[in-house]
Amino acid sequence: MPPLDREPTRGSPDTKDRILAAAEALFMEQGYAATSLRAITAKAKVNLAAVNYHFGSKEALIREVFDRRLGPLNQARLDYLSRLEFEAGGRALTPEKVLEAMITPVVQLSRDPLKRGAVFLRLLGRALSEPADTMKQVLPIHYRDVVLRFKDALARALPEVPEQELVWRMHFTFGAMAYAMAGNDALQLITTCEADGADDAEAIIRRLVPFLAAGLKAPAPQGLRTSPPQMTTNREAA
Amino acid sequence: MPPLDREPTRGSPDTKDRILAAAEALFMEQGYAATSLRAITAKAKVNLAAVNYHFGSKEALIREVFDRRLGPLNQARLDYLSRLEFEAGGRALTPEKVLEAMITPVVQLSRDPLKRGAVFLRLLGRALSEPADTMKQVLPIHYRDVVLRFKDALARALPEVPEQELVWRMHFTFGAMAYAMAGNDALQLITTCEADGADDAEAIIRRLVPFLAAGLKAPAPQGLRTSPPQMTTNREAA
DNA sequence: ACGTGATTCAAACAGGTGTTTGAATCATGC
DNA sequence: GCATGATTCAAACACCTGTTTGAATCACGT
Numbered sequence: 001m002p003p004l005d006r007e008p009t010r011g012s013p014d015t016k017d018r019i020l021a022a023a024e025a026l027f028m029e030q031g032y033a034a035t036s037l038r039a040i041t042a043k044a045k046v047n048l049a050a051v052n053y054h055f056g057s058k059e060a061l062i063r064e065v066f067d068r069r070l071g072p073l074n075q076a077r078l079d080y081l082s083r084l085e086f087e088a089g090g091r092a093l094t095p096e097k098v099l100e101a102m103i104t105p106v107v108q109l110s111r112d113p114l115k116r117g118a119v120f121l122r123l124l125g126r127a128l129s130e131p132a133d134t135m136k137q138v139l140p141i142h143y144r145d146v147v148l149r150f151k152d153a154l155a156r157a158l159p160e161v162p163e164q165e166l167v168w169r170m171h172f173t174f175g176a177m178a179y180a181m182a183g184n185d186a187l188q189l190i191t192t193c194e195a196d197g198a199d200d201a202e203a204i205i206r207r208l209v210p211f212l213a214a215g216l217k218a219p220a221p222q223g224l225r226t227s228p229p230q231m232t233t234n235r236e237a238a
Numbered sequence: 239m240p241p242l243d244r245e246p247t248r249g250s251p252d253t254k255d256r257i258l259a260a261a262e263a264l265f266m267e268q269g270y271a272a273t274s275l276r277a278i279t280a281k282a283k284v285n286l287a288a289v290n291y292h293f294g295s296k297e298a299l300i301r302e303v304f305d306r307r308l309g310p311l312n313q314a315r316l317d318y319l320s321r322l323e324f325e326a327g328g329r330a331l332t333p334e335k336v337l338e339a340m341i342t343p344v345v346q347l348s349r350d351p352l353k354r355g356a357v358f359l360r361l362l363g364r365a366l367s368e369p370a371d372t373m374k375q376v377l378p379i380h381y382r383d384v385v386l387r388f389k390d391a392l393a394r395a396l397p398e399v400p401e402q403e404l405v406w407r408m409h410f411t412f413g414a415m416a417y418a419m420a421g422n423d424a425l426q427l428i429t430t431c432e433a434d435g436a437d438d439a440e441a442i443i444r445r446l447v448p449f450l451a452a453g454l455k456a457p458a459p460q461g462l463r464t465s466p467p468q469m470t471t472n473r474e475a476a
Numbered sequence: 477a478c479g480t481g482a483t484t485c486a487a488a489c490a491g492g493t494g495t496t497t498g499a500a501t502c503a504t505g506c
Numbered sequence: 507g508c509a510t511g512a513t514t515c516a517a518a519c520a521c522c523t524g525t526t527t528g529a530a531t532c533a534c535g536t
Contacts, residue, residue, distance in 0.1 A: 030271075030370075031269070031271055031368065031370065033269055033271040033272035034271035034370065125367065126367045126368070128367075129363065129364045129366075129367045129416070129417070129420055130269065130364070132268075132269065132272070165445065168442075168445045168446075168449075169445070169449055171417060171418065172414035172417065172418060172446060172449050172450070173414070174417060175413045175414040175415070175416060175417025175418065176410035176411070176413040176414045176417075177413070178367070178413055178417065179367070179409060179410065179412060179413025179414075179416065180409065180410060180413065182367055204406075206459045207403060207406045207407070207410075207459060208406075208410060210456045210457070210458075210459050211406075211407055211410050211453040211454075211456055212410070212453060213456070214452040214453045214455065214456035215449040215450060215452045215453040216449075217452065218448045218449055218451070218452035219448070220448075221444050221445060221447075221448050
């Protein structure tokens with residue numbers, strides 16, 4: 001029977017962490033459904049039954065993989081934003097500052113004890129588009145507060161952008177961030193172009209923030225009721 | 239034995255198409271690895287062995303799911319771009335026009351015979367960040383030409399943006415597009431905010447193109463050698 | 477030293493996986 | 507008509523899945 005309280009006193013040696021690290025890496029490489037418990041326990045060099053003993057089930061394991069990192073990450077984002085807002089007094093922040101609060105904690109995670117955080121970030125970038133039911137439970141819990149706080153901050157930073165337009169632009173922003181986090185695998189997947197400095201998270205930020213800020217600040221498109229009357233230059237099918 | 243030539247003369251009634259449609263839908267809902275052949279054949283109302291008879295293997299099936307749609311889609315993009323470049327004479331296109339050539343064929347696919355194309359688009363949006371080995375073979379083949387052509391077109395449209403910067407901005411652009419294609423599932427996954435008109439592909443374009451064009455046209459960030467000497471406003475850890 | 481509870485381990489569990497087989501069915505050409 | 511090849515079908519194949527079991531091992535308090 002596993003100990004009901006998770007006190008660190010004479011706790012599990014490190015098998016739990018070994019399992020979490022192995023699962024993190026394999027989930028990133030192969031995806032969630034395609035990774036077997038046997039592959040995880042083999043990589044972690046622990047017994048097969050250890051996963052069910054320490055976590056209860058495979059689903060509980062993946063849940064803990066995300067809980068462990070996502071909680072601190074999003075809390076850091078909220079703290080960062082709160083500090084920026086405090087420093088600004090009552091004045092609204094710039095979109096660049098809001099994005100900075102969103103992204104900087106990611107960079108800090110990307111250089112934790114030897115590459116563990118970087119692996120998780122690439123996993124997270126992929127998880128945001130995973131259809132697994134587990135994600136539909138885990139992600140909203142962690143992201144709910146962050147999205148609401150940042151939506152408010154962006155609305156104040158961009159008072160001229162209508163609310164619905166802003167929601168969509170946040171949608172696009174998350175997409176670009178997810179791709180950036182997932183590494184340049186996706187781009188290399190598609191093209192032969194290779195981007196330099198893909199491992200340098202700070203360099204990515206210096207490229208990503210101006211890009212997204214310009215998009216967020218763009219003038220709102222005209223005439224956006226349900227169905228626009230005219231198309232741009234669309235002719236017959238291509 | 240399956241017929242070696244795939245001539246439409248008195249061909250397979252429609253089992254192949256039924257299988258492809260069912261696979262498309264289930265892959266989108268559950269992902270590739272989590273979808274069993276038995277689930278596919280049950281939804282398609284065909285015998286289990288039909289998949290291996292008509293396609294050879296599960297991997298060959300998913301390959302054909304993508305081949306069938308991705309070839310025409312990317313060819314339409316190339317044709318669209320060629321036509322725009324012809325109409326422009328020798329002059330460079332605007333970034334908006336280049337994006338339009340990239341995205342408009344997607345819209346046309348999204349309203350094909352009753353929702354089939356729309357399902358595939360959501361699947362595609364997810365596939366771009368899937369780690370499955372199959373994707374690492376299928377996607378580059380289809381996207382190679384498209385990325386190269388559009389990279390050239392964007393480089394001409396944005397002569398002031400350095401090449402490496404442009405590659406990264408295309409990376410971000412693909413990310414935002416993938417999210418937009420995957421539907422607002424991802425955003426609802428993260429937040430409670432719901433975006434209206436998510437099913438109207440044209441409305442999405444009218445929001446997505448100005449956003450991306452503004453990002454692509456943004457002034458390039460300063461001092462981006464390998465490791466930048468100064469950070470923007472980064473202080474201690476959050 | 478013993479005992480107690482946490483942890484490991486090998487083995488088995490029931491069920492699902494992709495794939496193959498060989499006979500049955502269908503449609504066609506002669 | 508029959509023969510031929512394509513397609514369907516039910517059944518089985520060998521293998522892998524997540525989970526459970528019960529004994530063995532370990533670490534510790536008394």
